[in-house]
Amino acid sequence: MAQAQVAVEKKQMRPPIESGCPDGMQYMHPLMIKNFGNWKYHDRPRPGVLHHVAYSGDEIWTVRVGTQRQLGPYEINLLCDIIDQYGEGYVRFTIRSNMEVMVSKWEKVGPLIQAFNDAGYPVGGTGNSVTMISHTQGWLHCDIPGTDASGVVKSLMDELYEEFIKEEMPNRVHITTSCCQINCGGQGDIAINVQHTKPPKINHDLVANVCERPSVVARCPVAAIRPAIVNGKPSLEVDEKKCICCGACYPPCPPMQINDPVHSKLAIWVGGKNSNARSKPMFQKLVAAGLPNNPPRWPEVAAVVKKILTTYKKDARDWERVGDWVERIGWPRFFELTGLPFTKFHIDNWRGARNSLNASAHIRF
Numbered sequence: 191m192a193q194a195q196v197a198v199e200k201k202q203m204r205p206p207i208e209s210g211c212p213d214g215m216q217y218m219h220p221l222m223i224k225n226f227g228n229w230k231y232h233d234r235p236r237p238g239v240l241h242h243v244a245y246s247g248d249e250i251w252t253v254r255v256g257t258q259r260q261l262g263p264y265e266i267n268l269l270c271d272i273i274d275q276y277g278e279g280y281v282r283f284t285i286r287s288n289m290e291v292m293v294s295k296w297e298k299v300g301p302l303i304q305a306f307n308d309a310g311y312p313v314g315g316t317g318n319s320v321t322m323i324s325h326t327q328g329w330l331h332c333d334i335p336g337t338d339a340s341g342v343v344k345s346l347m348d349e350l351y352e353e354f355i356k357e358e359m360p361n362r363v364h365i366t367t368s369c370c371q372i373n374c375g376g377q378g379d380i381a382i383n384v385q386h387t388k389p390p391k392i393n394h395d396l397v398a399n400v401c402e403r404p405s406v407v408a409r410c411p412v413a414a415i416r417p418a419i420v421n422g423k424p425s426l427e428v429d430e431k432k433c434i435c436c437g438a439c440y441p442p443c444p445p446m447q448i449n450d451p452v453h454s455k456l457a458i459w460v461g462g463k464n465s466n467a468r469s470k471p472m473f474q475k476l477v478a479a480g481l482p483n484n485p486p487r488w489p490e491v492a493a494v495v496k497k498i499l500t501t502y503k504k505d506a507r508d509w510e511r512v513g514d515w516v517e518r519i520g521w522p523r524f525f526e527l528t529g530l531p532f533t534k535f536h537i538d539n540w541r542g543a544r545n546s547l548n549a550s551a552h553i554r555f
């Protein structure tokens with residue numbers, strides 16, 4: 191009978207698929223399953239803690255912990271031991287690499303936070319804080335990064351520790367990092383993106399063996415790549431005057447090497463947001479270009495990000511996101527207040543810019 195019951199339950203679960211995360215319901219705290227879709231209200235008793243109250247009268251507290259994202263077995267065991275001992279054994283990851291631990295009693299919240307802090311993990315990231323920086327996959331999972339995005343995140347979050355554990359910003363601040371110029375970066379209040387500054391260097395000996403030349407030619411957004419015969423072998427050539435150094439040819443053809451320790455830089459963009467609250471979604475705009483990609487602590491990037499954040503904190507009105515603030519004061523004033531130099535690199539003079547200037551986050555032509 192018990193076996194039949196298990197078989198029925200297994201059948202009802204979502205079947206395994208090749209990729210993607212498993213069904214989250216099976217890992218949820220029992221109180222969350224019981225009250226699923228029936229929450230009356232929620233509030234934040236302190237930074238880093240969410241409190242949800244259900245129509246049934248049940249209450250649940252969620253403690254948000256910042257992690258360094260790339261967790262090894264030691265860190266995972268340490269965190270799971272804390273969650274088992276001080277929490278109730280239920281945890282989930284947010285898309286910004288925080289862990290959220292659910293408990294059914296307020297009395298458990300204090301000791302849980304203390305245990306995380308003692309182990310060196312901060313609790314925060316809620317409300318008007320600088321939430322954990324999201325990043326693309328970097329060297330760990332992807333084959334085309336120009337920098338290790340998670341390294342930039344770790345070193346910057348160390349600098350912004352106080353802003354993570356407190357809620358003292360005018361509104362929430364989402365920071366993102368992206369390790370190439372073309373794929374999975376998002377719109378952030380402040381975004382740190384790789385910036386290539388020279389055309390790809392082609393290894394002609396390898397192109398014929400590794401690349402499908404027509405698909406590489408088709409990849410280039412400005413039609414700068416042509417098939418060519420070099421040293422008697424089929425290869426490719428780049429019209430360097432046309433090339434905008436985007437790096438789109440590198441993923442389908444690694445011999446078109448664009449990453450470079452000196453010429454792959456970092457750029458900072460501000461004012462992007464996906465939310466519809468108070469103002470429409472916005473695209474981010476370039477404010478600092480050509481910053482050195484300087485591991486392991488990226489001090490030049492940290493200095494610019496902190497300068498923008500302190501100016502925003504001082505000058506913005508309550509509830510203004512970074513983009514709302516800049517829209518109100520105007521871009522000239524933004525550069526004046528932050529002291530960042532306005533250079534020719536801030537002008538979008540690419541011939542396709544007519545389209546990008548007409549675009550919104552909702553409709554792209």
Ligand code: SF4
Nearest residue numbers: 326327332335370373
């Ligand atoms: S941003 Fe680019 S390099 Fe980074 S993980 Fe995404 S596709 Fe790979």
Ligand code: SF4
Nearest residue numbers: 410433434436437439
């Ligand atoms: S870097 Fe971009 S613009 Fe330059 S050749 Fe490659 S795909 Fe074209």
